[in-house]
Amino acid sequence: MKITTATLVAVSAIFVCGASNAMADDYTDLLDILHARGSLSASEYKTLLTKHLHGGSTRAARRRGTATATTTQTTETTDAEAESRRDALAAAASAASAQASMQKMEVMQQQVESDPSLAHVLPYKPGKGVDLQVGAVDFNISAIINGFYTYSSADNKAAGPGGGLSDNSGFDSSAIRNGLLPGALIVSAATKQEGYDISAVIGVYPGINSASVGALNANNGGNSTALGTPGADFRKVYFTVGTQNYGTIKIGRDIDIFGADAILNDATLLSVGATGGNADPANTALGRIGFGYIYTDFQPQISYISPIFAGFQATIGAFEPLNEFDFAGDDPYTKLPLSGSATAHNVPEFEGKVTYDKKTPNFSAHLWTGFMTQPEQGISTTSTEGVTAQGRSSKVAAAGEVGGTLTFGPAALTAYYYYGSGVGTTGKFFDGLSPEGRLRNSEGGYVQGSFNVLKKLKLVASYGESSLYQAPGENDPNLVRRNEAEIGAAYYTLTDWVTLVGEFSHQESKSHGPLETQSNAFTAGGILFY
Numbered sequence: 079m080k081i082t083t084a085t086l087v088a089v090s091a092i093f094v095c096g097a098s099n100a101m102a103d104d105y106t107d108l109l110d111i112l113h114a115r116g117s118l119s120a121s122e123y124k125t126l127l128t129k130h131l132h133g134g135s136t137r138a139a140r141r142r143g144t145a146t147a148t149t150t151q152t153t154e155t156t157d158a159e160a161e162s163r164r165d166a167l168a169a170a171a172s173a174a175s176a177q178a179s180m181q182k183m184e185v186m187q188q189q190v191e192s193d194p195s196l197a198h199v200l201p202y203k204p205g206k207g208v209d210l211q212v213g214a215v216d217f218n219i220s221a222i223i224n225g226f227y228t229y230s231s232a233d234n235k236a237a238g239p240g241g242g243l244s245d246n247s248g249f250d251s252s253a254i255r256n257g258l259l260p261g262a263l264i265v266s267a268a269t270k271q272e273g274y275d276i277s278a279v280i281g282v283y284p285g286i287n288s289a290s291v292g293a294l295n296a297n298n299g300g301n302s303t304a305l306g307t308p309g310a311d312f313r314k315v316y317f318t319v320g321t322q323n324y325g326t327i328k329i330g331r332d333i334d335i336f337g338a339d340a341i342l343n344d345a346t347l348l349s350v351g352a353t354g355g356n357a358d359p360a361n362t363a364l365g366r367i368g369f370g371y372i373y374t375d376f377q378p379q380i381s382y383i384s385p386i387f388a389g390f391q392a393t394i395g396a397f398e399p400l401n402e403f404d405f406a407g408d409d410p411y412t413k414l415p416l417s418g419s420a421t422a423h424n425v426p427e428f429e430g431k432v433t434y435d436k437k438t439p440n441f442s443a444h445l446w447t448g449f450m451t452q453p454e455q456g457i458s459t460t461s462t463e464g465v466t467a468q469g470r471s472s473k474v475a476a477a478g479e480v481g482g483t484l485t486f487g488p489a490a491l492t493a494y495y496y497y498g499s500g501v502g503t504t505g506k507f508f509d510g511l512s513p514e515g516r517l518r519n520s521e522g523g524y525v526q527g528s529f530n531v532l533k534k535l536k537l538v539a540s541y542g543e544s545s546l547y548q549a550p551g552e553n554d555p556n557l558v559r560r561n562e563a564e565i566g567a568a569y570y571t572l573t574d575w576v577t578l579v580g581e582f583s584h585q586e587s588k589s590h591g592p593l594e595t596q597s598n599a600f601t602a603g604g605i606l607f608y
Contacts, residue, residue, distance in 0.1 A: 204574035205607050207264075215269045222262035225286055226349070226579070226603030228253050228363075230356035238595040240406030240416040241509050241546065241558035242587030243352060243368050245597035251357040253287075257350045257579075257605065258365030260285040260296075260311060274319050275326070281314030285361035293403075300358040309361050313376035325384045328395070334506075335381065335393050335429040336450035336479060337374035340494045341365070343444070343483050345526060345538040345567060349579045350601040352563050368504035369563035369585065370524030370542025371494060372477075375400075375506055377427075386435075394430035399423035399452050402475075402500075405508035409556050415460050416557050417502075418511035420473075422456025431479075445482040451475065452507075454500060459515040473517055475500025475510055481523075488530035492540075495523035503546045503561070516549035534571040540564070548590060555591020562586050578604045 109127055200209035200216070207220030229252050232245040245251075264281035285296070288306025292298035296309025316330025341347060344366050351365035367373045381395025406416035431448030454473045477498025484491050500517035502510030510518055524542025531537055543562035548554065567581035581601040588594045 207608060215267055218264075218266045218268075220262075220264045221608055222259055222283075222605070224257050224259060224261065224348075224603065224605035226255055226257055226601050228255055228350055228353060228356055228359075228599055228601045228603075230353050231598045232356075233595040233597055235593075235595050237410045237556075237593060239558035239587050239589035239593045240409065240556050241503065241561075242589070242593075242595055243354065243364060243504065243561045244585040244587040244595045245353060245356060245599075246587075246595035247355075247357060249357065253353075253356050253359045255287055255300075255350070255353075255356070255359035256285045256362055257348070257601075257603070258344075258346050258363050258367075259283075259348070259605070260362050264314065274321060276317070276319050278317040279314050279330075279332075281312070283311040283313050283361075284308045285311075287359040287361065289361055290358070296361045298360065299355060300360045302358045311361060316379075320383070323385060325382060328379065328381045328383065331376055331378050333376050334374045334379070334397065334450075335395055335431050336448050336477065337372055337496075337506075339431070339433070339444075339446045339448075340371035340479065340481055340496075340524075341367070341374055343481070343492045343494070343526075344371075344524070345528060345540065345569070346565060346581075348569060348577060348605050349567055349581045350599065350603075351565055351581070351583055352585050353583075353597075353599050356599065366524055366540070366542050366563065366565070368544050368561050370522055370540075370544060371496060372498075372501060372503065372520075372522075372544070373505050389434050389436050390432060391435075392430070392432050394428070396426040396428055399425075399427045400507050402454060402457075402502070402507045402511045403505070403509075405502070405504060406557060409554065411556070415513050416554060417509040418458055418460065418513050418515045420454040420457045420507075420511060420515075423453055424455060424472075425453055427452035440487050442485045443482065447478070447480045449476065449478045450498075450501065450506075451477075454511070457511065457515040460513040471515070473500060473515075475507065475517065477501040477520075490528045492526040493523070494525075494542075495521070497521040503544045503558070509546060509557075512549035512552045514549070514551070516552065518549045518552075519547045521545055536569045536571075537567075538569065539566045553590075555589060556593060557590050558587055559590045560586075560588050572604075575606050575608050576604055577606075 106127065109123055197210055197212040200211055207218045210217040229250070230245050231250050232247045234248040235246045238244070238246040260283040262281055262283045264279065266277060266279040268275070268277040270276070285308040287300045287308060288302065289296055289309035290299045290301035296311040314332055316328055316332045318326050318328045320326030346365035350363040352363065352369055354360060354364035378398040379395045381393060384392040402418065402420040404415050404417040404419055408414060409416055427450065429448065429450040431446055433444065433446045436443045452475050454475055457471060457473065475498070477496055479494070479496040481494035482492070498521070499519050500510040501520060502508040502518065503520045512518055522542065522544035524540055526538065526540035528536055528538040541564050543560055545560045546558055548557065563583055563585045565581065565583040567579060570578045572578055579601065583599045584596070586594070586596040
């Protein structure tokens, strides 16, 4: 039966009005109801009940005709009864006030939801940012902040492979730096209009280290000089329009399709991994970029994401085409470029993938396969005599990938593999062409295992490599042949927001000739998501 405030006040009135025939258990029932509704604390309930029972015992003794009761005792009993009744009335009034306040809050909540001029904060979800609602628009504000102490023990060799990623500076170095992720401030808005689900996202990703301006902008090398500032990387600027039945169109700049799952399933996303140079830290570390996968990148795009059918989902998109880039630089002996370039594209780059997800209480699976392809025109070639020319011939660069993560209770296993022609290594279209303009093949992958030894402590170990092969007729012993890395780390979840990290990584770079360098890195720090 639902007990209303009016009922409680009415029951209290029985006692306040001095009804002499009120039963002792009526008052006890009232105290029980007030205590159950939270209007009386445990101590208040005990005190009132004790007073009532004491007063009841005195009345019973008087009714049995106890002749020894004096006028003073009768007066004290009457006072105790009156005090108990006043306390009960005050408690009932407090309950009525609390119920009125709750009703007022419910009315205010309804006004907030119906009035677009009012805003309110939605319930907190750990690690998912702060959600606000303004009328029919949902806003989310989230952020990433991280910092790590990294000590790098470098190889002491004058020359390393062109395109090699291990540290061969010859000097050990210490740095306070970003990890594979930079910092981030991400603001998104979502609503429903004319039957369409619409969202907009803007994300700026600043590092904590000062940037050195160059071809890679905020992702260029660092600059440990006074008065420097970090680079602002606006890598997310896009909007989406779609429906649950027909899928979603994305327009703007966001993470690419090819290679995205490889990096998002990489544990070093929350740490440093390979340093990519530690004396002058860049906006981000390398993680496993170039040591198991080609960096996915963030590009201008128009892409389509399908609805989910029986766990399967397809994504396909057209992207701003990228130039072939001579990342390896010049040969240290001949001073000629180690790679060719291409700067003309008559159609966009195309990428696509299919994913499959399955989840049960003790098992989950995330599997994917994808592709990318891009025509190459305006190819520059350099002869062995150093003569450079730009031809009008066209070639097609392409790559495919397959990967998956399986989780069994506290254990997880990730495996990934890619193979391509003309797509290069480390970054998309880095060193994908020989100086003579021929396509180079490349492949790579990584395996990773993790185990939650405690609820908050996870241990991770992984191995990966990326290989670049010479084009037909090419013979340059100084070009990188393989970058490989072994990484082990411990991740401790301190709170919903903060994860602490300890990590060790070993990197090796080998050329097609005798050149070989290696380095080690030790890292400790933390990353925050809100």
